[in-house]
Amino acid sequence: MKICKRLIIGTLGAVLAGGLLYGNNLLPYSQTAYQKMLDSAQQAVPISFQIEAAKKQLEQIGPEINSMYHQIAKEKVQIRRLEQQLAQQKSELQNSQREMLSLRQHVKSGKKIFVASNAKAYTTDRVKEDLRHRFKMHLTAEQRAEAAAKTLDIRRASLETAFEGLEKAQIQQRELAVEIETLTARNRMNDLVKTTHHYDFDDSQLARTRTMVEDIGARIDTEEELLNIAPVAFGQIPVSESGDSDGENILKEIDAWLDAKESDNKEPEASAEKRLELTPDLVLAN
Numbered sequence: 461m462k463i464c465k466r467l468i469i470g471t472l473g474a475v476l477a478g479g480l481l482y483g484n485n486l487l488p489y490s491q492t493a494y495q496k497m498l499d500s501a502q503q504a505v506p507i508s509f510q511i512e513a514a515k516k517q518l519e520q521i522g523p524e525i526n527s528m529y530h531q532i533a534k535e536k537v538q539i540r541r542l543e544q545q546l547a548q549q550k551s552e553l554q555n556s557q558r559e560m561l562s563l564r565q566h567v568k569s570g571k572k573i574f575v576a577s578n579a580k581a582y583t584t585d586r587v588k589e590d591l592r593h594r595f596k597m598h599l600t601a602e603q604r605a606e607a608a609a610k611t612l613d614i615r616r617a618s619l620e621t622a623f624e625g626l627e628k629a630q631i632q633q634r635e636l637a638v639e640i641e642t643l644t645a646r647n648r649m650n651d652l653v654k655t656t657h658h659y660d661f662d663d664s665q666l667a668r669t670r671t672m673v674e675d676i677g678a679r680i681d682t683e684e685e686l687l688n689i690a691p692v693a694f695g696q697i698p699v700s701e702s703g704d705s706d707g708e709n710i711l712k713e714i715d716a717w718l719d720a721k722e723s724d725n726k727e728p729e730a731s732a733e734k735r736l737e738l739t740p741d742l743v744l745a746n
Contacts, residue, residue, distance in 0.1 A: 507647050514640050521633050528626045535619050542612045549605040556598045563591045 566574045566587055574582045582590075 507650075511640065511644055511647060514636075514643075518633070518636055518640060521629070521636075525626065525629055525633065528622065528629065532619065532622050532626060535615065535622065539612065539615050539619060542608065542615065546605065546608045546612055549601065549608060553598065553601055553605060556594065556601065560591060560594050560598065563587050563594070567591065 563574070567584060572584055574584065574587045576582060
């Protein structure tokens, strides 16, 4: 009891304080805050959960449509019975009208005695009394038949409306099912994209696998490097084909360079001898 009293007093105090602070704007502010709270709560619900809730709602439409089927079938039976009753009433009215015409013909004929179909004889006054009674009954039957016909028309129109409503409900049900399936596929695609983006993180399984492969490659590179420098470390002479090819190439380059140097040194001497051959007198004079 104390807790309830404190809660009530606290709520009233908050309302009173809000009224003093915001005045007439307290109600709009409260409604806005409540709407934002609802929006935040809705945004916090996972999309997959909302889709499942929509599927449950769609499943609940099925019993409603089945109930519509049952009501329509029941109404069709009732309308069929009304049609049969109305047809019976119209047949009875036709018979009644035919019999009244027959009695009316007898009265107009002026005969004193009317012989009925059961071979009994009736006076004209008795025929008139019976005709008066038949006419009242006939008018009442006509009114009932007219009312039944109007009722039948109304129920036929209601049945047609029910059929249209059922058809619309079925179409909307199929459309909603397609829309939900589309939303489900789109949400799955978004989840797949999110998962793909998740694999870009360093702590993901893909990143750890990539690091492991790189470590293996680094170890293999290290072992290959060790194998390459092992002959040098132990003083062995490399005998690979690539080594011989490099040695021969360097020797050829050095020989070519030396030949070029020697030809350059010999050219000045040859030039001097040629000059002596061309001017022997000048040389002797000197």
